[in-house]
Amino acid sequence: MSIRGPIIGRRDLETSYKRYILKRSGQNLRCCQGHLCNKDYSSLPTQKPGSQNSYPTPTSNIYTQSPHISICQSGKQCYNGGNCQSSNCICPDGVFGDHCEYTDIRGTSFLLVFPQTQYPDCQSQQALIGTRQNGIFHKFSFSSHYNTSIQYSPKLYTTHFNKSVAMTSDGTFLHGVELSFSSKVSLYALTYCNKSTEKYSEGYMAIPTNFLSTKYIIPMYTANSQYALIVVAAFKPNTIVNIYQKRNKAKYTFKNVVLSAYETYQISNSYDLSGTLITSTEPIAVVSGHVDNYIAAGGYNPFMEMVLPSDQWDRVYVIPHIARRPSKIVRIYSNQPTNVTVHYQYKIELKSIPERSFLDFDHGVISYFNASNDVMVMVFPKGLADYSGDSYMMTVPGINQYLSAYEFAVPSEFTNFISITVSSNALDGFILDGNPMHHENGSHIFGGPNHYSTFTMPIHSGVHQISHTANVRFGLWVYGDGPKDGYGYPAGMAFRTNTK
Incomplete structure (x- = not known):
């Protein structure tokens, strides 16, 4: 039947504000053979886009990134993490060390x-x-x-x-x-x-x-x-x-x-x-x-x-x-x-x-x-x-x-x-x-x-x-x-x- 709602199945018509689709009955749908039902979609979002003229400042965690620390064979620290025995990692200063994670x-x-x-x-x-x-x-x-x-x-x-x-x-x-x-x-x-x-x-x-x-x-x-x-x-x-x-x-x-x-x-x-x-x-x-x-x-x-x-x-x-x-x-x-x-x-x-x-x-x-x-x-x-x-x-x-x-x-x-x-x-x-x-x-x-x-x-x-x-x-x-x-x-x- 033709309904408004989640996109499940083949779309017949789409505009910017509404979608008409063919939908199979059932609440929990999964992939099937054929083109009417290949993916499980949830309901369309209800949030509205924000103003294009406002510019909220990103939170500080957007820019920070903690290095991952391990120890190089030379004894110096290597930021890429772990504590492995491999000798294939290269530390920030170029010293060969561990290669983990x-x-x-x-x-x-x-x-x-x-x-x-x-x-x-x-x-x-x-x-x-x-x-x-x-x-x-x-x-x-x-x-x-x-x-x-x-x-x-x-x-x-x-x-x-x-x-x-x-x-x-x-x-x-x-x-x-x-x-x-x-x-x-x-x-x-x-x-x-x-x-x-x-x-x-x-x-x-x-x-x-x-x-x-x-x-x-x-x-x-x-x-x-x-x-x-x-x-x-x-x-x-x-x-x-x-x-x-x-x-x-x-x-x-x-x-x-x-x-x-x-x-x-x-x-x-x-x-x-x-x-x-x-x-x-x-x-x-x-x-x-x-x-x-x-x-x-x-x-x-x-x-x-x-x-x-x-x-x-x-x-x-x-x-x-x-x-x-x-x-x-x-x-x-x-x-x-x-x-x-x-x-x-x-x-x-x-x-x-x-x-x-x-x-x-x-x-x-x-x-x-x-x-x-x-x-x-x-x-x-x-x-x-x-x-x-x-x-x-x-x-x-x-x-x-x-x-x-x-x-x-x-x-x-x-x-x-x-x-x-x-x-x-x-x-x-x-x-x-x-x-x-x-x-x-x-x-x-x-x-x-x-x-x-x-x-x-x-x-x-x-x-x-x-x-x-x-x-x-x-x-x-x-x-x-x-x-x-x-x-x-x-x-x-x-x-x-x-x-x-």
């Missing part, structure tokens, strides 16, 4: 959202599945509430979505998809447009739903952009999302929105929204970027990245070398006043970052830095003047978030590369797809008591596995270039498990 963020459940792009009629979306196993995954569309089951394998590692999963304007919608897998995988989202007159792409590493959180700082770099974007997706009903918006480093407006499960909300602005704070009453997925953007040269390309929760930042970073990109913008975000020591190849600089702000530097060669508080780092490779590669945005995990092995996926139709950062004494010994990996000498830097190196190498599309014979931990990034095109994302990372 971190876990690989491969997962079995993911929410994917795709921000608006310049040409929505051309825009297509897909996910790439990084695993060497075979299995089944379930694809649940937010808009149609339709659930399908699909096989995946190292040869069947991509899945495509229809246009209903992508945002096309600001506001609240049901645009997105949930993917649930029979075993843990690494997952990457890719948006692309490929036609005779236009070509663009961008991708991000997806964060599993069990690692979604309630506090985020928005990263982006607005150079020559039409619109900066923020997209939020709710995983649970009655999720209140608070947006403390910043515009060009200044406080701008406060907004809040109440979302039902699987509702998505997009906000855009012509100004740089870096430093915007987003908090929520329930875990949410957050994606930031631009409708289109370019930096220094090349063509326009959409930017998008799934934002790391602020409880998953690090303090020590090595910026990877990016193949074919002689220069890139590095932006460091902080939640509170923070001092940063940046080691270049030939000099050291001391920098300060104000509360909920960021620091930029133009990066051409390898650099290492450590911060007095946890920070988030993004890299924005500049576009190429011959249009053989466009700019994009990519997350840089900290050295405490490196893994000792990765299973990852690389898209087709690009000239693809990987970048690796590792301790200089472990440059040799990498195993790629079961074979010793040969690479040219990397760039080196001295950071604290340790030496680090970074190198790049080309790689073909498909699913790959990489590890090291000495089981050392290393950073890994995947990216690619094409005519008026480019994309990039980290292959994986470790997350803290004791964030309370």
Whole structure:
């Protein structure tokens, strides 16, 4: 029968204020085979959004974050927690020590959202599945509430979505998809447009739903952009999302929105929204970027990245070398006043970052830095003047978030590369797809008591596995270039498990 109320089943008609649906009887509904009843929804929220002109001051606990303390092998303290016997953790000062309470963020459940792009009629979306196993995954569309089951394998590692999963304007919608897998995988989202007159792409590493959180700082770099974007997706009903918006480093407006499960909300602005704070009453997925953007040269390309929760930042970073990109913008975000020591190849600089702000530097060669508080780092490779590669945005995990092995996926139709950062004494010994990996000498830097190196190498599309014979931990990034095109994302990372 046609009723007003919770969204259970297939929607027939939706407006901004009422929903008419087909509903099966019963109070406690669960997933079933078919498209009328795939998810259990609760009642629509009754809270009203707050005024867009008021700006309540966030409570102090938004900005504070206690370090997790353990003892390094040297006897010094390591902030990442635990008291383990492993020798794979690196302390804030670069001393090797314990590695506790971190876990690989491969997962079995993911929410994917795709921000608006310049040409929505051309825009297509897909996910790439990084695993060497075979299995089944379930694809649940937010808009149609339709659930399908699909096989995946190292040869069947991509899945495509229809246009209903992508945002096309600001506001609240049901645009997105949930993917649930029979075993843990690494997952990457890719948006692309490929036609005779236009070509663009961008991708991000997806964060599993069990690692979604309630506090985020928005990263982006607005150079020559039409619109900066923020997209939020709710995983649970009655999720209140608070947006403390910043515009060009200044406080701008406060907004809040109440979302039902699987509702998505997009906000855009012509100004740089870096430093915007987003908090929520329930875990949410957050994606930031631009409708289109370019930096220094090349063509326009959409930017998008799934934002790391602020409880998953690090303090020590090595910026990877990016193949074919002689220069890139590095932006460091902080939640509170923070001092940063940046080691270049030939000099050291001391920098300060104000509360909920960021620091930029133009990066051409390898650099290492450590911060007095946890920070988030993004890299924005500049576009190429011959249009053989466009700019994009990519997350840089900290050295405490490196893994000792990765299973990852690389898209087709690009000239693809990987970048690796590792301790200089472990440059040799990498195993790629079961074979010793040969690479040219990397760039080196001295950071604290340790030496680090970074190198790049080309790689073909498909699913790959990489590890090291000495089981050392290393950073890994995947990216690619094409005519008026480019994309990039980290292959994986470790997350803290004791964030309370």
